[in-house]
Amino acid sequence: MILSVNGIEFYYKSRKILNNITFKVNRGEVVSILGVNGAGKSTLLKCINKILKPKKGVILIDKYNIEELDNLTLAKKLAYVPQKFSGNYLTVFDYILLERKPYIKFDITERDIKIAEKVLKLLRLEEYAFRYTNELSGGELQKVVIAWALVQEPEILLLDEPTNNLDLKNQLEVMKIIKNISYSQNITVIMVMHDLNLALRYSDKFIMLKDGFIYAEGGKEIITPENIKAVYGVEVYIENIKGIPIVVPID
Amino acid sequence: MLLKKYKYYIYKKIIFGIILIIFLIFFSILGISIGDYNISFSKVIEALFGLGNDTTKVVVWNIRLPRVLAAILAGISLSISGAVMQCILRNPLASPFTLGISHGAMFGAALAILLLGFGDIKNEIIINNPYIITIFAFLGSLISVKIILILSKLRNFTPEAMILAGVAISSLFTAGTMTIQYFADELKLAMIVAWSFGDLGRINWNELYIIFVVLLFSFVYFMHKRWDFNALESGDEVAKSLGVDIYRLRLISMLISSILVSVNVAFLGIIGFVGLISPHIVRMVIGGDYRFLIPLSSLFGAVLLLCSDIVSRTIISPVVLPVGIITSFLGAPMLIYLLIKIYK
Numbered sequence: 113m114i115l116s117v118n119g120i121e122f123y124y125k126s127r128k129i130l131n132n133i134t135f136k137v138n139r140g141e142v143v144s145i146l147g148v149n150g151a152g153k154s155t156l157l158k159c160i161n162k163i164l165k166p167k168k169g170v171i172l173i174d175k176y177n178i179e180e181l182d183n184l185t186l187a188k189k190l191a192y193v194p195q196k197f198s199g200n201y202l203t204v205f206d207y208i209l210l211e212r213k214p215y216i217k218f219d220i221t222e223r224d225i226k227i228a229e230k231v232l233k234l235l236r237l238e239e240y241a242f243r244y245t246n247e248l249s250g251g252e253l254q255k256v257v258i259a260w261a262l263v264q265e266p267e268i269l270l271l272d273e274p275t276n277n278l279d280l281k282n283q284l285e286v287m288k289i290i291k292n293i294s295y296s297q298n299i300t301v302i303m304v305m306h307d308l309n310l311a312l313r314y315s316d317k318f319i320m321l322k323d324g325f326i327y328a329e330g331g332k333e334i335i336t337p338e339n340i341k342a343v344y345g346v347e348v349y350i351e352n353i354k355g356i357p358i359v360v361p362i363d
Numbered sequence: 364m365l366l367k368k369y370k371y372y373i374y375k376k377i378i379f380g381i382i383l384i385i386f387l388i389f390f391s392i393l394g395i396s397i398g399d400y401n402i403s404f405s406k407v408i409e410a411l412f413g414l415g416n417d418t419t420k421v422v423v424w425n426i427r428l429p430r431v432l433a434a435i436l437a438g439i440s441l442s443i444s445g446a447v448m449q450c451i452l453r454n455p456l457a458s459p460f461t462l463g464i465s466h467g468a469m470f471g472a473a474l475a476i477l478l479l480g481f482g483d484i485k486n487e488i489i490i491n492n493p494y495i496i497t498i499f500a501f502l503g504s505l506i507s508v509k510i511i512l513i514l515s516k517l518r519n520f521t522p523e524a525m526i527l528a529g530v531a532i533s534s535l536f537t538a539g540t541m542t543i544q545y546f547a548d549e550l551k552l553a554m555i556v557a558w559s560f561g562d563l564g565r566i567n568w569n570e571l572y573i574i575f576v577v578l579l580f581s582f583v584y585f586m587h588k589r590w591d592f593n594a595l596e597s598g599d600e601v602a603k604s605l606g607v608d609i610y611r612l613r614l615i616s617m618l619i620s621s622i623l624v625s626v627n628v629a630f631l632g633i634i635g636f637v638g639l640i641s642p643h644i645v646r647m648v649i650g651g652d653y654r655f656l657i658p659l660s661s662l663f664g665a666v667l668l669l670c671s672d673i674v675s676r677t678i679i680s681p682v683v684l685p686v687g688i689i690t691s692f693l694g695a696p697m698l699i700y701l702l703i704k705i706y707k
Binding site: 158161162163182183184185186187190191192194197200201202203205206207210211213214216222225226228229232238241242244264 | 364365366368369372590591593594596597598600601603604605606607608646650651652
């Protein structure tokens with residue numbers, strides 16, 4: 113077990129966003145957090161990353177309470193990819209090197225550059241390496257953002273809607289990369305997902321949030337028409353096409 | 364393969380730096396050589412090494428060199444403050460001048476010099492105790508900084524709105540400074556007005572030394588934090604997740620930039636727009652990587668202010684214009700250009 117979230121409560125002003133959130137994640141698992149807009153999915157991700165501080169509850173990573181870890185140590189364990197990112201006057205390569213920051217003592221080393229190079233190749237971003245990030249398309253930018261997180265060599269990868277802005281081909285490509293990395297390097301991935309089909313196809317575990325509570329938690333078996341109806345308020349069929357489960361909304 | 368490309372990419376930035384250094388040396392010598400009494404390049408170099416005749420040495424060491432060094436140090440100070448403020452406030456329009464920080468410092472310094480008697484005006488502004496003047500300038504600038512930090516926490520407070528706030532802050536402090544001026548006689552008034560547009564001519568070696576020391580510490584701190592600034596460029600959340608203490612970084616950087624701006628304003632007056640222009644032009648050439656942006660904006664700012672000073676001394680010679688007028692002629696179009704870019 114790498115991550116253990118125990119009884120998290122989070123308030124935004126006086127509004128309760130997260131209520132008694134408790135779950136555990138094992139090393140190397142790919143976990144999707146599901147729920148409607150405003151259910152508290154991104155907030156949960158930010159609490160795990162110490163960007164937001166919950167009012168109650170404890171989050172343990174590797175048995176360490178994150179409150180007691182300093183920012184730099186935490187940064188070596190966790191990488192976070194935000195939902196929205198607009199580029200600016202840094203090149204793709206600069207950005208990817210930047211994500212080595214928790215490891216940089218004085219300046220970057222050849223090893224940092226080699227790791228950056230490896231990740232760029234993996235995501236097929238080499239040709240964009242020296243382009244400014246504000247010149248990239250949404251899909252290219254999203255891949256760059258995922259590349260950073262990988263460069264950080266984390267134990268846990270937190271992704272807020274990783275397939276946002278991506279076309280069909282890139283969606284599948286990115287999800288496959290995430291799955292492969294998780295499998296080959298034993299990295300835990302926790303991601304907020306809106307696309308149920310992608311989530312169902314590439315995750316091992318699911319956490320369904322409703323109004324700040326965990327409505328259901330578990331493997332593929334919890335993705336049932338009943339649960340989806342309860343969480344999203346939409347009637348669906350779940351069909352198997354060539355061994356791939358597909359969620360089909362009815363109304 | 365990529366490593367090689369990366370080295371080439373770094374190399375290009377270094378070349379840009381070398382070009383700026385060559386410009387800096389050339390314009391420094393040019394700046395020393397021209398004036399009411401022209402000195403040839405070779406004589407300038409001789410005098411700098413302590414050779415040549417005494418008159419030349421006196422002119423070079425007591426008048427021209429301090430002026431040129433003031434331009435260089437102020438150019439560097441304002442440019443790095445601008446570059447850092449643009450990053451920590453996430454605002455491309457930020458600079459000591461556009462946010463009204465310079466005006467706050469000016470008010471503090473004017474208060475100390477004219478009302479509290481830590482200085483006097485005879486033929487020029489005389490500063491009796493440079494440390495106290497600097498402290499007052501810093502206190503003045505802190506008021507601006509406090510207002511800006513409060514406003515920057517408001518949600519949806521756009522960069523443009525921040526600049527409007529800067530206009531309000533600078534008007535407030537200019538009104539304060541004018542109130543103090545109102546009690547000054549005609550001669551004093553003319554001197555204060557010249558000072559408020561930036562006057563590189565009145566500096567002495569002791570004051571240069573103070574600016575240098577403050578600048579050195581600031582530069583070392585900012586370079587030490589170069590990766591943190593890069594992280595902050597990609598947003599607060601990303602910076603936090605990379606282990607940057609953003610609250611502390613913002614506060615300390617803002618305070619250090621204000622001290623740096625204050626010491627410059629206290630001795631040289633308000634020199635507008637240098638802090639806005641240099642980081643932007645350098646960003647266009649080499650990108651926004653703070654590892655290079657900080658040192659190269661510094662060099663660019665030094666060259667920019669040196670050239671502006673040379674223009675201000677020669678354009679309607681023998682009249683010497685305040686250098687702030689020249690930088691405003693350059694800076695105002697830059698501000699308009701940036702606004703167009705934001706809204707396009």
